[in-house]
Amino acid sequence: MRSSVKELPAIFLSDIYKSFGSNENKVEALKNINLEIAKGEFMALCGPSGSGKSTLLNTLSGIDKPSSGTVIFLNKMLNDLQADELAAIRSKHLGFIFQFFNLLPVLNVFDNVFYPLVLNGHFSPKEARERTLHFLDSVGLAQLTDRKPGQLSGGQQQRVAIARALAHEPQVVVADEPTGNLDMAMGEAILDLLMTINQQTRTTFIISTHSTQLKDRAQRVIEIKDGELAYDSAR
Ligand SMILES: Nc1ncnc2c1ncn2[C@@H]1O[C@H](COP(=O)(O)OP(=O)(O)OP(=O)(O)O)[C@@H](O)[C@H]1O
Numbered sequence: 001m002r003s004s005v006k007e008l009p010a011i012f013l014s015d016i017y018k019s020f021g022s023n024e025n026k027v028e029a030l031k032n033i034n035l036e037i038a039k040g041e042f043m044a045l046c047g048p049s050g051s052g053k054s055t056l057l058n059t060l061s062g063i064d065k066p067s068s069g070t071v072i073f074l075n076k077m078l079n080d081l082q083a084d085e086l087a088a089i090r091s092k093h094l095g096f097i098f099q100f101f102n103l104l105p106v107l108n109v110f111d112n113v114f115y116p117l118v119l120n121g122h123f124s125p126k127e128a129r130e131r132t133l134h135f136l137d138s139v140g141l142a143q144l145t146d147r148k149p150g151q152l153s154g155g156q157q158q159r160v161a162i163a164r165a166l167a168h169e170p171q172v173v174v175a176d177e178p179t180g181n182l183d184m185a186m187g188e189a190i191l192d193l194l195m196t197i198n199q200q201t202r203t204t205f206i207i208s209t210h211s212t213q214l215k216d217r218a219q220r221v222i223e224i225k226d227g228e229l230a231y232d233s234a235r
């Protein structure tokens, strides 16, 4: 039976401002952002270089705090939380694919995915191992598990970061240009993977991108210009 109660959004942003630096060096990276992202949404975030995409993704996922405004992530108001509470929410419910991967250079491919799973405390070593192998296989890296990040191409490193972000099956996946280093065919394959996960599990996806492939297939597209929301296909 369909519930008449409106489901709470995955993410709610109200009057978000974010600036870096001060005085003459001050940069207003986000201005007056109001945004609601529904659970299960597959959203593309577009905008020119320097427009504030990474800043917005970091802010809505609790990696970075806004200068002012309210962030609600899965019904939790992030503003008042301490660093350890934020970290606990992120490790359980968020998968973040960083623009520059953030892989640990001393660990091989397998361990880059495996250790975060074990350390977040929700999986036994056996389950973490199975998940690691499954998700590395999903991104086409089953043969490269022993390599260190420095022995991989940019696109291969990007796919390790994708496997790591998906392996704990978080409710929200935030991806900062996740296909930026991939060729058309690999970009399409990764997009298929993300969309399949979205449809099968109602995972919320928020993806910054310059790719027309991704924009064309996303359920919702928003655009940010000079730190302001300039377009929203849902409005
Ligand atoms: N840590 C920081 N300190 C100072 N300024 C910053 C910092 N991070 C971002 N900025 C500035 O904030 C603005 C938005 O940057 P952001 O990285 O969010 O852009 P972007 O849309 O992700 O760009 P790109 O497409 O190149 O990744 C830019 O003017 C940038 O120079």
Ligand SMILES: [Mg+2]
Pocket (backbone or CB within 6 Å): 053, 054, 055, 099, 176
């Ligand atoms: Mg960026």
